[in-house]
Amino acid sequence: MERDQSAALDAQQPVRAFSSAARWLTEQVGHEFRRESGMWQIHYEMLSWLAEAPEGQLGLTRLARRMGISTSRLSHLVDRTREHGWVERVPDPVDRRIVLARLTGAGRAALQAAAPLQLACVRSHFLDRLTPAQVEQLREISDALVGPVDPQDDGGSAESE
Numbered sequence: 330m331e332r333d334q335s336a337a338l339d340a341q342q343p344v345r346a347f348s349s350a351a352r353w354l355t356e357q358v359g360h361e362f363r364r365e366s367g368m369w370q371i372h373y374e375m376l377s378w379l380a381e382a383p384e385g386q387l388g389l390t391r392l393a394r395r396m397g398i399s400t401s402r403l404s405h406l407v408d409r410t411r412e413h414g415w416v417e418r419v420p421d422p423v424d425r426r427i428v429l430a431r432l433t434g435a436g437r438a439a440l441q442a443a444a445p446l447q448l449a450c451v452r453s454h455f456l457d458r459l460t461p462a463q464v465e466q467l468r469e470i471s472d473a474l475v476g477p478v479d480p481q482d483d484g485g486s487a488e489s490e
Contacts, residue, residue, distance in 0.1 A: 357454045358447075365450070366443045371396075372410055373447055375403075376432060376440040379416065385432035388421065392430055397475065403430075415439050 359370040366373075378395050379385050387395070393403035407430050410416040415436030421427035432440075456464060 354455055358450045361454070362443075362447055362450045366446045368439065368443050370447075371398075371406060372415070373440065373443055375406055375410065375430075376415060376436050379430060379432035380437060380440055382432075385437070386419070386429045388427050388429055390427075410436065413439070 355370070362368070362370050362373065374396060375392065378392055379387060389403055389407065390400055393400040396403065398406075407416055407418060411418070413435070415433055417431050417433055419429045419431050421429050459467070
């Protein structure tokens with residue numbers, strides 16, 4: 330029994346290390362980015378996903394899946410960014426039951442203004458601390474854990490869910 334507990338604790342060490350590193354990175358980058366840009370990191374991430382999508386829009390479910398968050402949390406984020414004029418909700422022209430988040434011109438401008446600050450934060454807290462090989466390993470590990478994030482992740486159009 331003692332051996333099983335020891336093995337379980339040993340197995341938890343890399344998980345704890347990864348969880349702590351991910352939280353630390355999120356905290357450090359998020360805090361600095363917010364202080365310097367006035368934008369929350371998660372808003373920047375959402376705007377980035379939309380900017381990369383065809384026509385600057387994605388269904389809420391697909392966008393939530395790409396960001397790794399619940400659709401209810403994403404809905405709240407869309408509402409907050411709508412207050413800034415960065416995103417708008419529009420019905421899907423193909424399936425009116427689906428709501429799309431669409432990047433606005435103001436959102437694209439805010440994203441472009443914040444991009445150099447975000448890159449500086451990511452470099453200082455992340456990229457500059459790892460070798461290129463380690464960055465690639467981390468991407469591969471992340472893909473193995475949650476799957477690669479592909480713009481055509483489920484084979485559908487950008488507008489549909």
